[in-house]
Amino acid sequence: MKVTNIQSCQLGPEISPEQFIPEHFFLYLLRGSMKAFDGNKHYQMVPGDFCIARKNHLVRYTKYKDNDEFEKIIITFDEPFLIAFLERHPVETHPSRADDAFLFLPKNKLIGHYVQSLEPYYTGNLQLDEAFADIKREELLMIILKTDPGMANIFFNFANPAKIDLTDFMNHNFRFNISLERFAYLTGRSLSSFKRDFQQAFGTNPGSWLKKKRLEEAYFQINRQHRKPSEVYLEVGFENLSHFSFAFKKEFGRAPTEVMP
CATH class of the missing domain: 1.10.10.60 (Homeodomain-like)
Incomplete structure (x- = not known):
């Protein structure tokens, strides 16, 4: 995978161009700002913010460039990857009542250092092969679960949406x-x-x-x-x-x- 400072950095499957999130993904904003709306709630992100965008949610984005640039890191946690992760690292899960499309994570040094480790790939011409990309995805997921164990209830819920009003x-x-x-x-x-x-x-x-x-x-x-x-x-x-x-x-x-x- 080749990335540049214009394309930003993405690990895992591409996210949907629709106003629909088919898979969970981690979003870290490097440059520019963004506003989003999920039908019920408005969200705003500035450089240094990061969150988990949740699958099976509707969302509309408005991006604002800084000096004609908008840079981000997106790491997709698709279902096959999560199932394979769970087989290697079993965790106990419980039903979650969280319904926001974006779950903002508390800032911590572990995620900051992780983002720095990706810098050669989003500021230069280095490439990440698929195997190493999966290792980096697994590293991030372990950091998130260590930071907030309750996120397991979000990531490892593989049920389809229930019938609603x-x-x-x-x-x-x-x-x-x-x-x-x-x-x-x-x-x-x-x-x-x-x-x-x-x-x-x-x-x-x-x-x-x-x-x-x-x-x-x-x-x-x-x-x-x-x-x-x-x-x-x-x-x-x-x-x-x-x-x-x-x-x-x-x-x-x-x-x-x-x-x-």
Whole structure:
């Protein structure tokens, strides 16, 4: 694995480009800053902060560059790696009630020294082969568990999401631009049962409801909160401005710019 100070440093599988976290990962911010939102809570990170991003959570990131640079270290703890780790280092686990998408770890010298040990790989042209990368991942996981043994309850919970209240979840998370399959999985349902339960709960199909709900939220932000359409469309789940503008005008009879106060 070759890394540079522009690409930052990543160990393990690539993280998803979606607004969905499919695997736990450790995030350390080197340069720039970041804000994130998980549907319920806002988070902010500055250089030197580090956290665990939790799998099966929705999250939206806003990155802010420092002198045109944004640098981070990401180390993914995917399920096959965690299962192999648990076989070598058995630990006792208990159900966890923590629900935040980001769990911030207390700052300590062990993690600081660990990050320093990776410096040749994110500031130079050195390469990490796969075997050594896994050793470094295991080292970090052992440090985290030593620092906070309760994190074992997070990492080694391999169960799928349980069935939850559909109405509450969708009203909190409709802004996230993910597939219906993801919504179904996160609410503990198959796609067919998700669509069936959705029709019963909202009286319409998921696609129509999501589109209308997102457009109503966009109208509110533009007309009442005085925000620009270019600032809103991504936040409410649209992929591009032209598609958003077309859908908005079709729904309300006016273009987004025409409802600005």
